[in-house]
Amino acid sequence: xxxxxxxxTHSSYSNEHRNLELKNYEKLExxxxxxxxxxxxxxxxxQFPDLDEGELTRFRSNxxxxxxxxxxxxxxxxxxxxxxxxxxxxxxxxxRKTLLEDVFEAFNxxxxxxxxxxxxxxxxxxxxxxxxxxxxxxxxxxxxxxxQELLQQNGSVKISYETLRETGSDNDKIFEVAVYAAGExxxxxxxxxxxxxxxxxxxxxxKKLQ
Numbered sequence: 001x002x003x004x005x006x007x008x009t010h011s012s013y014s015n016e017h018r019n020l021e022l023k024n025y026e027k028l029e030x031x032x033x034x035x036x037x038x039x040x041x042x043x044x045x046x047q048f049p050d051l052d053e054g055e056l057t058r059f060r061s062n063x064x065x066x067x068x069x070x071x072x073x074x075x076x077x078x079x080x081x082x083x084x085x086x087x088x089x090x091x092x093x094x095x096r097k098t099l100l101e102d103v104f105e106a107f108n109x110x111x112x113x114x115x116x117x118x119x120x121x122x123x124x125x126x127x128x129x130x131x132x133x134x135x136x137x138x139x140x141x142x143x144x145x146x147x148q149e150l151l152q153q154n155g156s157v158k159i160s161y162e163t164l165r166e167t168g169s170d171n172d173k174i175f176e177v178a179v180y181a182a183g184e185x186x187x188x189x190x191x192x193x194x195x196x197x198x199x200x201x202x203x204x205x206x207k208k209l210q
């Protein structure tokens with residue numbers, strides 16, 4: 001069994017085919033997590049020399065979120081390569097964001113073992129790094145925190161977020177959220193998770209208030 005095959009083998013598949021003595025991707029995922037953290041840390045260190053340690057840490061945290069890695073895995077069509085057990089397949093696991101994140105990490109772990117760190121960098125140059133360069137991630141405090149700090153400069157203000165609607169299938173949902181301050185709607189936002197929709201709403205509110 002090659003490292004690449006191992007990187008795309010879910011435990012449900014290996015459990016259903018015990019006679020084949022297949023390995024699943026969990027150990028490669030463990031390694032890939034560390035490999036990605038190092039590669040992204042080094043890239044940020046050289047790409048943004050004026051940022052301090054705290055800003056670089058926040059920047060890296062924003063890049064390695066589940067939503068980010070699952071997006072890159074989907075763009076690389078890793079979802080088409082995953083070997084799943086029948087039960088997981090029927091439950092729609094192939095498009096589950098946490099599973100896609102795991103596979104993305106496992107793939108990079110396998111790439112590191114097979115070809116070394118230079119190959120990992122080459123892969124990230126066409127997947128992750130372009131999004132960093134074009135500004136899809138930020139080293140600033142998240143928008144919700146920025147909005148809270150702005151609104152509460154002169155005292156406590158109740159800030160709340162309300163989910164207005166959810167559209168799409170379970171594996172491809174879009175959330176629409178509104179942000180309120182003292183009961184007054186400030187803005188709305190959308191995203192493929194509630195957290196991202198709330199961040200978008202807070203970002204839109206900041207644009208109006210600043």
